Amino acid sequence: xxxxxxxxxxxxxxxxxxxxxxxxxxxxxxxxxxxxxxxxxxxxxxxxxxxxxxxxxxxxxxxxxxxxxxxxxxxxxxxxxxxxxxxxxxxxxxxxxxxxxxxxxxxxxxxxxxxxxxxxxxxxxxxxxxxxxxxxxxxxxxxxxxxxxxxxxxxxxxxxxxxxxxxxxxxxxxxxxxxxxxxxxxxxxxxxxxxxxxxxxxxxxxxxxxxxxxxxxxxxxxxxxxxxxxxxxxxxxxxxxxxxxxxxxxxxxxxxxxxxxxxxxxxxxxxxxxxxxxxxxxxxxxxxxxxxxxxxxxxxxxxxxxxxxxxxxxxxxxxxxxxxxxxxxxxxxxxxxxxxxxxxxxxxxxxxxxxxxxxxxxxxxxxxxxxxx
Numbered sequence: 001x002x003x004x005x006x007x008x009x010x011x012x013x014x015x016x017x018x019x020x021x022x023x024x025x026x027x028x029x030x031x032x033x034x035x036x037x038x039x040x041x042x043x044x045x046x047x048x049x050x051x052x053x054x055x056x057x058x059x060x061x062x063x064x065x066x067x068x069x070x071x072x073x074x075x076x077x078x079x080x081x082x083x084x085x086x087x088x089x090x091x092x093x094x095x096x097x098x099x100x101x102x103x104x105x106x107x108x109x110x111x112x113x114x115x116x117x118x119x120x121x122x123x124x125x126x127x128x129x130x131x132x133x134x135x136x137x138x139x140x141x142x143x144x145x146x147x148x149x150x151x152x153x154x155x156x157x158x159x160x161x162x163x164x165x166x167x168x169x170x171x172x173x174x175x176x177x178x179x180x181x182x183x184x185x186x187x188x189x190x191x192x193x194x195x196x197x198x199x200x201x202x203x204x205x206x207x208x209x210x211x212x213x214x215x216x217x218x219x220x221x222x223x224x225x226x227x228x229x230x231x232x233x234x235x236x237x238x239x240x241x242x243x244x245x246x247x248x249x250x251x252x253x254x255x256x257x258x259x260x261x262x263x264x265x266x267x268x269x270x271x272x273x274x275x276x277x278x279x280x281x282x283x284x285x286x287x288x289x290x291x292x293x294x295x296x297x298x299x300x301x302x303x304x305x306x307x308x309x310x311x312x313x314x315x316x317x318x319x320x321x322x323x324x325x326x327x328x329x330x331x332x333x334x335x336x337x338x339x340x341x342x343x344x345x346x347x348x349x350x351x352x353x354x355x356x357x358x359x360x361x362x363x364x365x366x367x368x369x370x371x372x373x
Contacts, residue, residue, distance in 0.1 A: 012109030
């Protein structure tokens with residue numbers, strides 16, 4: 001799957017570069033201007049990482065005294081000679097809105113995930129339906145809930161956005177970014193200054209993206225059409241609705257996952273932090289061991305694990321595709337990463353075996369295999 005003919009790199013934007021020893025306050029206005037892009041962080045002129053608006057969600061210190069070196073994200077670099085598959089893999093590795101492009105030893109620009117989605121559309125390589133790759137179930141919250149309740153639900157569920165629902169209708173969507181940036185007083189110059197008067201009791205309806213502005217899609221629509229809708233609406237995710245009820249989310253990352261599943265690579269990781277990437281071999285060995293056990297009873301096509309870390313606690317979400325085309329989603333949380341993964345795979349094994357028990361064709365296939373029919 002080569003980039004040639006797709007003209008992907010014609011869409012790269014000029015890189016905005018800042019040194020890591022600069023204060024974060026110097027980067028804030030640039031972050032706002034970039035929106036779906038990112039800022040390149042360097043050390044002595046050499047690339048070390050990126051900054052994007054996700055930094056707004058996690059920084060609580062004074063931006064004028066916070067060095068960029070303490071908050072930037074270590075992120076992969078896209079090689080201008082790489083394949084479209086390699087680019088999808090880089091974006092799938094983390095929650096990146098954009099990544100730097102390197103030509104030789106020089107950073108030549110920035111490529112956004114929506115640019116890559118457009119390239120996949122032009123290449124005609126998207127297959128399957130929305131329901132095959134959407135994240136489900138979707139985490140919802142009532143439109144009458146408060147900011148404090150939304151924040152708590154995001155933390156407990158390990159998600160960054162909630163679908164707002166009420167009176168049997170989709171009312172909107174709210175993200176951690178909305179909670180961080182829209183609960184400050186207008187006179188403040190940055191979203192990091194602590195509020196004197198807590199806005200935690202404000203209704204989320206005053207902060208959410210309203211329902212009429214939320215892009216939706218039905219589960220049986222083809223992935224190609226969903227990607228086009230994502231592109232037309234200039235969004236990186238769609239709310240999946242069935243009979244007017246939200247049942248899932250389809251993100252650009254899910255589209256990248258669909259590409260990797262075509263390559264038949266058995267295990268994919270995404271969202272690993274810098275420290276976790278240092279021990280990725282041990283993590284992979286643990287997953288492979290469990291997958292081998294499960295695969296003896298339930299043939300698997302691929303396993304995709306997404307990692308998040310909240311303080312010292314890990315959240316791991318797995319999507320596992322079985323040979324019959326079914327998708328099983330499992331999540332687990334814990335303070336020990338390998339223990340969390342082990343518990344997650346045990347839960348999947350339990351769910352998979354329960355499905356086998358209720359499969360009416362299982363006994364017939366077993367007898368055919370033994371030559372009893």
